[in-house]
Amino acid sequence: MTLKLGVIGTGAIGQEHIRRCNNVLQGAKVVAVSDINVEGARAALQRLNIQAEVYQDGHQVINSPEVDAVLVTSWDPTHEEFTLAAIAAGKPVFCEKPLALSAEGCRRIVDAEIAHGKRLVQVGFMRPYDAGYRALKKVITDGDIGEPLMLHCAHRNQSVGENYTTDMAITNTLIHELDVLRWLTEDDYKSVQVVFPRTTSKSHAKLKDPQIVLFETQKGIRIDVEIFVNCAYGYDIQCEVVGEEGIARLPEPSAIQMRKDARLGNALLTDWKDRFIDAYDVELQAFINDVKAGQLSGPSAWDGFAASVAADACLKAQTSGAIEPVAMPPRPAFYQK
Numbered sequence: 001m002t003l004k005l006g007v008i009g010t011g012a013i014g015q016e017h018i019r020r021c022n023n024v025l026q027g028a029k030v031v032a033v034s035d036i037n038v039e040g041a042r043a044a045l046q047r048l049n050i051q052a053e054v055y056q057d058g059h060q061v062i063n064s065p066e067v068d069a070v071l072v073t074s075w076d077p078t079h080e081e082f083t084l085a086a087i088a089a090g091k092p093v094f095c096e097k098p099l100a101l102s103a104e105g106c107r108r109i110v111d112a113e114i115a116h117g118k119r120l121v122q123v124g125f126m127r128p129y130d131a132g133y134r135a136l137k138k139v140i141t142d143g144d145i146g147e148p149l150m151l152h153c154a155h156r157n158q159s160v161g162e163n164y165t166t167d168m169a170i171t172n173t174l175i176h177e178l179d180v181l182r183w184l185t186e187d188d189y190k191s192v193q194v195v196f197p198r199t200t201s202k203s204h205a206k207l208k209d210p211q212i213v214l215f216e217t218q219k220g221i222r223i224d225v226e227i228f229v230n231c232a233y234g235y236d237i238q239c240e241v242v243g244e245e246g247i248a249r250l251p252e253p254s255a256i257q258m259r260k261d262a263r264l265g266n267a268l269l270t271d272w273k274d275r276f277i278d279a280y281d282v283e284l285q286a287f288i289n290d291v292k293a294g295q296l297s298g299p300s301a302w303d304g305f306a307a308s309v310a311a312d313a314c315l316k317a318q319t320s321g322a323i324e325p326v327a328m329p330p331r332p333a334f335y336q337k
């Protein structure tokens with residue numbers, strides 16, 4: 001049986017996910033899409049050479065009898081509404097990160113899913129599916145470097161647009177580290193502080209960039225994450241784990257080593273599409289397989305909530321400049337691993 005998918009939002013990642021679901025992955029096809037820019041949606045399907053119903057309203061996708069499961073790839077502020085609507089319709093939903101813009105919004109989704117009685121939500125946290133992060137986690141769980149003491153991370157984008165604001169560095173970008181570092185360390189955050197170095201001249205008036213976020217975890221691990229979204233040189237994700245007996249680093253993406261014109265070097269990636277292309281494939285194949293098996297196993301609405309609890313504390317720390325506590329509620333039995 002082919003799983004019939006509806007996709008809400010046919011922009012950059014929406015088109016990537018439509019392409020992979022139809023042309024790369026097994027067992028699913030896109031039968032309906034929506035976008036507030038309907039003409040843009042039609043043009044996107046034409047470019048992808050894919051036939052599907054086109055709607056302006058995401059709720060028409062969710063409620064279409066032709067749609068078995070939903071992918072939410074529209075802008076961040078729309079995720080809560082569409083995910084809640086998919087739950088109300090009893091349809092499995094893959095919601096790109098962030099699940100919602102606040103912990104309160106994520107909690108509404110958690111409560112709705114628990115009331116439904118069965119997991120329906122997978123959040124688009126793809127880094128735990130990335131081969132490099134999985135290799136890094138194995139080093140930690142195998143005890144190869146001893147207990148982790150410190151993590152030094154960087155989340156660097158080449159550039160962002162005028163609509164990208166200082167708070168989005170937390171809710172839209174750091175949200176990946178807030179999820180994957182919990183998974184990597186099997187720990188939760190205790191407190192957070194945000195400091196602002198000198199702002200790059202490549203930023204715009206509504207964005208203080210870069211930022212450095214400093215965490216302490218419940219086990220006492222100290223984590224620093226540099227968020228630099230106008231780094232200019234490329235798309236660069238770094239994660240170094242300093243243990244009691246050694247250091248392990250996220251591997252660099254494989255690239256040809258060039259010797260030319262008296263220079264030696266490697267090309268750097270410039271886009272998330274390429275850096276995590278395999279992880280996106282794996283996470284969405286897992287979603288398709290799990291929906292068909294009737295049991296979701298990927299990043300849950302609780303994972304989305306937990307990341308958002310930490311994000312809320314980061315937003316407070318952005319304005320206070322103080323060390324802010326992260327009050328993580330206990331995981332409900334419904335979401336026990």
Ligand SMILES: NC(=O)C1=CN([C@@H]2O[C@H](COP(=O)(O)OP(=O)(O)OC[C@H]3O[C@@H](n4cnc5c(N)ncnc54)[C@H](O)[C@@H]3O)[C@@H](O)[C@H]2O)C=CC1
Nearest residue numbers: 009010011012013014034035036073074075076078096097
């Ligand atoms: N997991 C990852 O690494 C990535 C996740 N994302 C997430 O995916 C989402 C989309 O990001 P991009 O594709 O980069 O943005 P984009 O701006 O390229 O595309 C978003 C699309 O959503 C549409 N849209 C906005 N409101 C809508 C609504 N109410 N109904 C239907 N469509 C609507 C817009 O018209 C646009 O076509 C964001 O939430 C972002 O956080 C984006 C890039 C990478």
Ligand SMILES: O=C1[C@@H](O)[C@H](O)[C@@H](O)[C@H](O)[C@H]1O
Nearest residue numbers: 097155157172173176229272
């Ligand atoms: O999720 C993503 C984008 O939405 C976000 O804007 C980027 O900063 C991240 O690197 C990318 O993975």
